[in-house]
Amino acid sequence: MKLKKVRCGILLMVLNLFFILLCLLVLIPIGYAFFLSISSGNSTFQNTLWVKQVTLQNYKAILLEEPFLIWLKNSTILSVGTMGIAMGTSVSAAYAFSRFRFRGREQILKLLLVLNAFPQILSMFAIFRLFKNIHLINSYIGLILIYAGSMCIFGIWNMKGYFDTIPVEIEESAAIDGASPSQVIRKIILPLARPAIIVTAVMVLIFVWNEYLFATTFLMKADSYSLAGGLYQLQSNDYSRNWPIFSAASILTSIPILILFFCIQKYMVSGLTAGGVKG
Amino acid sequence: MKKKNGTLPWRFSLPSMVLITMIIIFPIAFTLYISFTNMNLYHWDDYRFIGMNNYIRALTKIDSGFLSAIVTTIIWTVLNMVLQIVISFFIALGLNIKGLKLGRLYKTLLMFPWAMPAYISILLWRVGMYNTEYGLLNKFITAIGLPKVEFLSENIPAFFSCMVLNLWMALPFLIMMMDGALQSVDHSYYESAKLDGAGWWARNIYITIPCIWPIIAPAIIMTTFTTFKQFDIIYLLTMQKGSLTGATLNTVITYAYQNAFVSNNYGLSSAVSIVIFGFIIFFSLFINRGIKGENI
The missing domain is CATH 1.10.3720.10 (MetI-like)
Incomplete structure (x- = not known):
């Protein structure tokens, strides 16, 4: 009976890990767009994958200039x-x-x-x-x-x-x-x-x-x-x-x-x- | 429940019937009419009837591109549906395993691709994922030292790129339907099956699938039709006006659209549309027979 519990626990852990990875994978395209929308300047052209400076200038631009x-x-x-x-x-x-x-x-x-x-x-x-x-x-x-x-x-x-x-x-x-x-x-x-x-x-x-x-x-x-x-x-x-x-x-x-x-x-x-x- | 109310049902449904006749039926009839003419950009008003010529051109000339579009459409629909059904079934099963406390959270997060406006998702994928310069996929590929991949410039990679995107967009709906169906299965079935010594596979094949089938069959039929008529993904990824990527992937729908709005060959495009409509009627009758016996 104990063995079964352990097996259940491992199964749940694997399952949780799988779903966390799956959710991350699924959300990447949306997350990336969000990340770009708050990053400043031309970070699209650089090979960085992190926001250097959070900015709302893109939102300002879309609301006021377009x-x-x-x-x-x-x-x-x-x-x-x-x-x-x-x-x-x-x-x-x-x-x-x-x-x-x-x-x-x-x-x-x-x-x-x-x-x-x-x-x-x-x-x-x-x-x-x-x-x-x-x-x-x-x-x-x-x-x-x-x-x-x-x-x-x-x-x-x-x-x-x-x-x-x-x-x-x-x-x-x-x-x-x-x-x-x-x-x-x-x-x-x-x-x-x-x-x-x-x-x-x-x-x-x-x-x-x-x-x-x-x-x-x-x-x-x-x-x-x-x-x-x-x-x-x-x-x-x-x-x-x-x-x-x-x-x-x-x-x-x-x-x-x-x-x-x-x-x-x-x-x-x-x-x-x-x-x-x-x- | 049998009510005889004279003209009352007609008065109730008249506005919608007028609307549907005007927006759906009449244009289809007009498309049928155009399909027998040589209407194109040069013959906008002075078109004439040319009988079945458009149909002959579409269906017998290999180089018209329609036949290869049919093949692509069939492969596209079958591949997408098989993958969608299998993947969504297993994900839904996983979500319903007892003890998965965060199941609801995962489910909500997985619904995002469905909730996003489709054209926005597609455009985000086009530049954010698949683009050779800015796309995340190519950033990863170059980061691990491999040469860049042009996802959309040739037919076969473009086909699979479109397919991955379609799965991303369409899976949430089926996962949700499967999940709803799985929750309606009576748990006592499983317990008695367990007592009889049925393993995991046997339980799924003999209990789960037969139990959820009636509930998910309409959802699957609906998804098959939407997969078949999928236009946005292929159009927005590979064949936008002014930014063709080089792939010449065509399903029957994009083929008809291209002939009408790019090469302005309205007659041919209409003939193709009518042929497609014929297929749809045929399959609808087929499906109708399959689920006969259920009262409307």
Whole structure:
């Protein structure tokens, strides 16, 4: 029995060592960027691996010399706008697909899955040409519509799965008490389905915050760049000069997402799998 | 639960259906239309129908590059998925071993690559890791006295560089799903198996894997699709406008993108897109049959 304990202890030690190494290894790229963002001057060109002097000059440079705050504002407009439209349209649809049985329901759900598997890059040119004809290029509304349309399917499927797990009897009793369907959604379903709704909304937000390809293709004026577009420009110009500034910008851009992500982490598995298990 | 509410379900889902039709379905239909024309930069408005020519060019001419892109995509998807499933399974198992007190901390730290914005991670890796001048990897390599490695300038090293980055970015999701699934397995199974003398491997093969499969199967299918349509990594690492690295790695997605936005051959690109869409429909039906019996 004693021998077994010792073996267990050694195993745990090895395991701990393995995970510590793994975590370090995984965090190196992010850590290196952080290290560069607070190191002064051109230490990128030297072969040192240690900060000689901690400085915030790169952060100052990105905030004051580059239009970072404008990009931040644009990204916020895009994210919040998309979240509003995508959630506004998909919550009621998810409810309809979860609770009502109507003709074509299953076919539509399956069709949505197939459409969701279609990579949007492939129809980007078609969207571009269509939007050009109706003058939606270089406009936030155009881009918000694209984002909302592509996240709508995810929203419907994900929330429908969660709604399915909510017992229908609760609603029936509310309906008997005279609540209208939209009241039932607002007063009963939304509070009960909070994990799924929060996870879906945050996923939409993160998706928009992180999207660069459509943002750089559809918003071509420098003052309408989102964070993604701005950062993309920053590194594609002359990254040897801009690299420490770029790392500072990367860190600043990632922080809101990291905070959001870790706030909803506890909901993540239940909010994402309730839909998945049944699908 | 059967409700007949007339037009109510339609009224509830109408806004989203309009949005999806406008943003997803209509552009796909338009892509199909373009794929039968010779639309390109010189024929922006005065394009004409050329029948199946674009499809013939994509599928039968070896030098069009589409066939090699298909091969690359298949190797890319299969290799990435196998590695991801195996690695994430073992990491999740490790995280769930009894007595690992810091398990939660490790899990949180391992989630960072998932939480980071993808394009930022990729750009950070491009310069911070793989670059020949500033990249950390080359700093290490030269520090131990070996010649510099150009990670992105040739196809095979570039492929593996992209793969390592993809694993770094995609593993956290599967680890989290596997971890969630493992915690749902009933512990009494293991105890009775132990009494029957089942070893570690036997317990995993006969208990763990069958128990977690239904939970992680959707996550694996989802990851397979995202791996298949992975565009950002290959594009941002090797083929950004103005800073091509020399590698000519192409998956079907980057191939279609290049034809549309770099060589401006919209007809050919659309034909390729439709072919890819055909594959996706085919595989979706296949998967649908695989998980039949579960009610939607």
